[in-house]
Amino acid sequence: MKPVSFLSAIAAFAIMVLLGLGVPGASAQQINPTANSVHEDALLDALQSGQTVHGRVSIPDQRAADLIKPGNPGWANLHRDTITLLFAVAVIGSVVALALFYLIRGRIRVEAGLSGRMIPRFSAIERFSHWLLAASFIILALTGLNLVVGRAVLRPIIGDGAFGTMTAWGKLAHNYLAWPFMVALVLVFLFWVAHNIPNKIDMQWIKQGGGILKKGAHPPAKKFNFGQKMIFWAVVIGGAALSFTGIMLLFPVEAGAAADWQLYQVIHGVVAALLSAVIIAHIYIGSVGMEGAFDAMGKGEVDENWAKEHHSLWVEEMEAKNRAAPPSATPAE
Ligand code: HEM
Structure with missing residues (x-):
């Protein structure tokens, strides 16, 4: 692996850890789909690890903001x-x-x-x-x-x-x-x-x-x-x-x-x-x-x-x- 891509991998990992994404069980903090919608795979990982992924809706029933698990x-x-x-x-x-x-x-x-x-x-x-x-x-x-x-x-x-x-x-x-x-x-x-x-x-x-x-x-x-x-x-x-x-x-x-x-x-x-x-x-x-x-x-x-x-x-x-x-x-x- 080239040093540059190695460094960027570490940086990406550090950002993910900070955000509490992609590392199952790494954090009980809830993932924010609005901020991280570009990392679709991270959302899927979080869903599969059993975390709730709660977005934002403008209707009163906040349960509608929970993403449906792929399964x-x-x-x-x-x-x-x-x-x-x-x-x-x-x-x-x-x-x-x-x-x-x-x-x-x-x-x-x-x-x-x-x-x-x-x-x-x-x-x-x-x-x-x-x-x-x-x-x-x-x-x-x-x-x-x-x-x-x-x-x-x-x-x-x-x-x-x-x-x-x-x-x-x-x-x-x-x-x-x-x-x-x-x-x-x-x-x-x-x-x-x-x-x-x-x-x-x-x-x-x-x-x-x-x-x-x-x-x-x-x-x-x-x-x-x-x-x-x-x-x-x-x-x-x-x-x-x-x-x-x-x-x-x-x-x-x-x-x-x-x-x-x-x-x-x-x-x-x-x-x-x-x-x-x-x-x-x-x-x-x-x-x-x-x-x-x-x-x-x-x-x-x-x-x-x-x-x-x-x-x-x-x-x-x-x-x-x-x-x-x-x-x-x-x-x-
Ligand atoms: C819609 C049609 C139904 C008819 C015609 C009907 C008729 C009867 C009759 C004639 C008795 C008295 C029996 C006796 O004197 O010894 C009775 C008792 C009873 N019914 Fe119903 N019933 C109906 C629906 C239901 C439903 C939907 C439930 C419960 C979800 C239910 C629960 C009971 C229970 C627990 C007794 C007391 C125990 C027994 O006699 O088996 N019935 N019913």
Whole structure:
């Protein structure tokens, strides 16, 4: 190497060190892309070493000034493809399993026939919380799914304009409906947790496979049977995971979660796909799949024969309570 170019190399190195560029880990100081935009390779090096490269923007959202890491588009594609596949397998799998179940078992009827006598099951506030949770979850699931697959699936069908408007509104709905969802999740948890602690009565339900495949086989159950307890805990744990990761994704800078953004994105997508599959099964059994079930959440009361067949121990508890104290207008626990 000629002495002149050797000297200029040292000088360049010294300038880079002073500026905190190009030497990974040499400085925690942030690189300034405005001053160093000519050293494109230095910017790329800094991005690859995990440093944030923050430029200048004239809009209020300063996050827009962060340069996108070169690996991010590849990551975004991988994430989209994986979550799409998972959603497709989980949701289609759930629908196919339910269709088979319907073909084999048909609608689960009240075998003794409807008695016409109704007993209170859920209070107005419990039903309000359930429907708030249900409505917000369904919109969150659909708008979330649109963010992942909409561009590939919907955009070619409905066109750029309609897709853009729909996605912009969908994103707003997704950001804001997360809050009523969390409120409803807490309410549902508080109202029903005491009835969802697994106990030894559940063993019989498990041994009989819930009694759902054979007519006349009704394992005893209190307010919620083991199947419902699993739905409850899936909703509570899955809902809490979605809420936590969702908040991290909404406020990565404020929550100090920017470095783990991609991890939260994966957890959010995977949990959303799995919980959607569970909820499809829940919606089926709570509506068309079982005669008399919808009334519990629709009217707040259920037919006495339905209750005796599906929640025999709960009916006994209700009868004992009513014998001890005359029935009141409020639904009993
Ligand atoms: C939109 C359609 C839905 C329908 C028709 C529906 C129907 C029902 C019914 C009838 C019950 C009471 C069952 C009983 O009396 O034993 C119930 C309970 C419940 N629902 Fe829903 N539901 C829907 C959506 C959802 C969604 C989206 C969630 C959560 C994200 C949810 C979470 C729950 C939970 C945790 C329970 C208590 C445990 C259980 O019964 O499985 N529901 N639902």
